Amino acid sequence: MQHASAEHLNHTVASSGSRINHCPPPSRIFQGRQAILDKMHQFFNTDSGNQHIYVLYGLGGAGKTQIVLKFIEESSFSDIFLIDTSKVETIEGGLKSMAVVKSVGDSTQDALRWLQSNHNKWLVFFDNADDPKINLNEFLPKCSHGNIIITSRNPDLRSYGAHMLVSDMEETDAITLLLQRANKESSEENLKLATENVKELYYLPLAIVQAGAFISRSENLEGYLALYHSNRARLLSEKAAQSHDDYTQTVFTTWQISFDQLSHVAATLLQLCSFLHYTGISEDMFSTASKYEPLSWLPPREELQEPLEFLSHFLGPTGEWNSLKFLDVTNEIKAYSLISFDPRTQLFSIHPLVHAWSRSILLDKEPLQSCMSSILGMCITEIPKNEIQPTSVRLLPHIILLKFVNPDGIADFRSEISKIYYNAGKFQDAQDMAEQVLEKSRFRLGEDNPNTLVAMGNLALTYSDLGEFQKAMELQVLVLEKRTKLLGEDHPDTLLAMGDLASTYSHLGESQKAKELKVLVLGKCTKILGEDHPDTLLAMGDLASTYSDLGQFQKAEGLKVLVLEKHNKLLGEDHPRTLLAIGNLASTYSNLGEFQKAKELELLVWEKRTKLLGEDHPSTLLAMGNLASTYANLGQFQKAEELEVLVLEKCTKLLGEDHPDTLLAMANLAGTYSGLREFQKAKELEVLVLEKCTKLLGVDHPDTLRAMANLAVTYNTSGDFDKAQGLEVEVLQKCRQSLGDKHPHTILSMENLADTYQKLGKQEEMEELQQLIKDTKKLL
CATH class of the missing domain: 3.40.50.300 (P-loop containing nucleotide triphosphate hydrolases)
Structure with missing residues (x-):
């Protein structure tokens, strides 16, 4: 190049x-x-x-x-x-x-x-x-x-x-160009420094030449990036005295010439977009914001005159969005290549240097920055519920940049921003924002205000997704009590609170409590809302999951098949709730030993979530992990390992090493290592999982017992029978206490312990336990 x-x-x-x-x-x-x-x-x-x-x-x-x-x-x-x-x-x-x-x-x-x-x-x-x-x-x-x-x-x-x-240069050519213009030899150190520089300049030829000219004059290749970060506008506006061609413009001045030709509306749109991420900009963000109707806790339209006035340029005579007007303005910007459009994705993007330049030429950034923050907040408010998850993934980079540029600029829409973080799987950020929203609502509206209770419920859900189930339960009990008192036990909001609390009971291992609440919720939803209402289907799916927790897999399968049929019919096959229903049914097939059926469904869920949410979303990683577990159940351990290593890396990076999803990924990988007979690797991971589960969830939590049982199996398989026996006795005792003798997990614990007794030569203990297993299965 x-x-x-x-x-x-x-x-x-x-x-x-x-x-x-x-x-x-x-x-x-x-x-x-x-x-x-x-x-x-x-x-x-x-x-x-x-x-x-x-x-x-x-x-x-x-x-x-x-x-x-x-x-x-x-x-x-x-x-x-x-x-x-x-x-x-x-x-x-x-x-x-x-x-x-x-x-x-x-x-x-x-x-x-x-x-x-x-x-x-x-x-x-x-x-x-x-x-x-x-x-x-x-x-x-x-x-x-x-x-x-x-x-x-x-x-x-x-x-x-x-x-x-004609776009950016290939990296090797860009490096050679920089070193030539800077009059630097191609030493190993200079090549390394040049690589860092051209990456920062996004491989734009003119920017590289200007950087090389400055480095040539200053003899400071090592320090250029530090100077560039603090003096970007000056360095990209400076014309070198000595030139290798007849081109008279600098990077910034060549774009300024184009910018000066734009109409006021086009110039404003470009500069508004400079406060968003430079990729993934859509017309929908602006058109959805134009429909803004404020909820009680959001800014009234009177306080949003600037964004509404800008959006009015794209409205028809009766106030409806006019895509042709928006197209006229974007075409004007595209005519100078200051913005690009991908017809396949219907998304706009801006070259990163143009993106930085268009923000740098603003003498007063605050008004446009505030305007763009409001437009994004208004957009989030109007997103339909069935589109919130994939839309959140697309909007997240814009939210992150706006928050980075000015953390206070999004304050008026904290609750909406928290919703984006939550649905994009950024639970820690969602928690931080949700805590701010609840604090503000308690102060302004009081403890019993409906908006405060919504904020409380949202924060509880975020705690749950972060694995902080005790915190979640405390809030959810409070929300349920207040809603029952204020709205009555049959109100949809009360039923929602009841369902949320029941799910948290499941996470805490209190499956019987969860079942009682979920049966009540399903009955009320069916009576009040009808059997096809989304909340009824959600309640049905939740109850099915609890049946699985209790080992009642046939009951679970019947409900999950029904939920999936209704979701497909009512919401479509790509809706997040439909995909959740498919994944839930797949897990039941796994519980029933029908692994081929499970694999087909899990492949479908993984493919669709990757397409809709991206490969790093927690829901996508969960689908990937489920598929890997099924591969392991089918004996395809190599396939399982490849997926599980990737899932663990991503979960650790995105959610943290103590998150339940990370621990699940770790446990799954350890099981696959056992299948591959790499017992030392398996033991190291399983010991770590057990330590973390015990510390974070307590010794009686189902996840802790599962970690204990997994480690015992690995000890057994690798010949450490005494260690296996010690753990298996404890697991069996706790399973009997919390689940009862007839639960599949309890029976599995008996079978594992009987196997270990046999390998230890404890014939009498083995036969006694095998008889108990036989008698228990007769009662099923």
């Missing part, structure tokens, strides 16, 4: 001769861009019987002109003419000069007639065709021969012929 565009090149008219070339040579430090050059050579060397037109388009500073100059240097055209296409006047002047040089007249039309009548291999290079108001077609020769190259920031010019986007 090369170093920069050569827009606004200064050139003189060459004298007439056998071969005219009005183009300067490329920069002496031109680098790379071989893929583009190869395609251009292939295109122009193919005899298509038609006029060859090739368009290079892209951001200012990406190096379009230099590519063309390098291509011309490597080619052999009969006559080559460079036309400055920035204005109508310069186009006409260039064509008139062509006519004079060829002695065919002195007008634009004379030049065009000469091109149309001349069948030699001529080339006209229309450089810097950036103004979207100029109709370039008026200046193209109307014939079926000849060669034309156009460079532009405007992607609309692709319609003239073959085209290619």
Whole structure:
């Protein structure tokens, strides 16, 4: 690739001769861009019987002109003419000069007639065709021969012929360019420093050249990045005294020229987007915000005049969103390549340096920053419930950037921001925000206000997802008591509180308490809301999970099949609740030993969650872990290990090493290591899991017992029978106390202990336990 565009090149008219070339040579430090050059050579060397037109388009500073100059240097055209296409006047002047040089007249039309009548291999290079108001077609020769190259920031010019986007350089070429311009040798240390620099400059050729020029003057390659971080605007606006080409603009000034051509609305939109993440920007964010109807705890419309006034530019006469108006404005920005659009995803993006530049030119950032924060908050308020999870994943990077730029800027929409964190799986951030919301609501509205109870319930759910079940239960008991007193026991909000508390009882291992509450909730929901209501289906799924916890797998399967059928019908196969229902049914198939059925469902859930939520979302990782466990159950331990190592890495990074999902991932991987007969690895992980579960959940929690049983199995399999026996006796005793003799987990504990007795030669104890197992199974 090369170093920069050569827009606004200064050139003189060459004298007439056998071969005219009005183009300067490329920069002496031109680098790379071989893929583009190869395609251009292939295109122009193919005899298509038609006029060859090739368009290079892209951001200012990406190096379009230099590519063309390098291509011309490597080619052999009969006559080559460079036309400055920035204005109508310069186009006409260039064509008139062509006519004079060829002695065919002195007008634009004379030049065009000469091109149309001349069948030699001529080339006209229309450089810097950036103004979207100029109709370039008026200046193209109307014939079926000849060669034309156009460079532009405007992607609309692709319609003239073959085209290619010119973007950032390949890393190796960028490194070479930086070191050449900086006059530094390619030592190991310099290569390392150069790599860090070009990454920070996002491989933009002109930025790299400017950085190299500064480093050359300062002799400070080691310290450039520190200076750049604190003086970015100055360094990217500085023109070096010594240059390797005729390009007269700096990185920032070349974009300023384009920015100055934008209308007020287009310029404002670009700068608003500079407070979002530079990728994943959508029209929906703005259109959804335009529908804002404030809830009681959110700012009234009167306090949001600036964002509402901006959004009004895209509304129709009756106040509805007008996509065509939004398209007109984004097309205006796209015409200068200051923003890009991916038709496949329907998302906009901004080059990271343009993104930083558009924010840096603001003298007073606070009003636009506040405006964008409000628009995002208004958008979140209006997101439909069935879209909140995938939308949260898309909005999270924007929330993070806004919070980083100004933590107080999103204060008015804390509850909505907490909702995004929660649904994107960022539970710790959700907890921090939810605690602020509850504190504020208690202070302003009082302990019994419905909004305070909502905040309390949301915080409890976040505690639950962070594995802090005791904290969750304390809040949920309080919420249930208050809602029952204020609203009555049949109110939907009371039933929701009851269901949340029941789920927490399940997490705490109190399955019988959970079952009693969930049966009550399902009965009331069915009677009050109907059997197809989403809350009824949620209650049905929750009860099915509790049946599984109690070992009543057939009951669980019947309910889960029904829930899945209804969700598919009512919500569609990609809805988060449908995917949850599929995953729940798969877990029951696993409990029933139907692993092939489980695998098919779990593959489906994993694929859909990856597509909808991304590969790092906790729900996706849970699906991946479930699939891995099924692979292990099927004896496919290698497949299981590959997935489980990845799940554990991601869970540890995203949720922390003490989160229940992380501990589950650790336990699953340990089980797979046992299957692979890597017992030492398995033991190390299982000892760690047991220590953490005991500390975090207590010795009687089901997860702690499961960790104990897993470690005992590994001791047994690896020949440490005495250690296995000690753990298995404790597990059996606790299972009997909490689950009863008939629970599958209790029976499994008996079978494991009987096996260990046999291996220890304790025949009498083994036979006694085997008889007990036999008698218990008869009663099932």
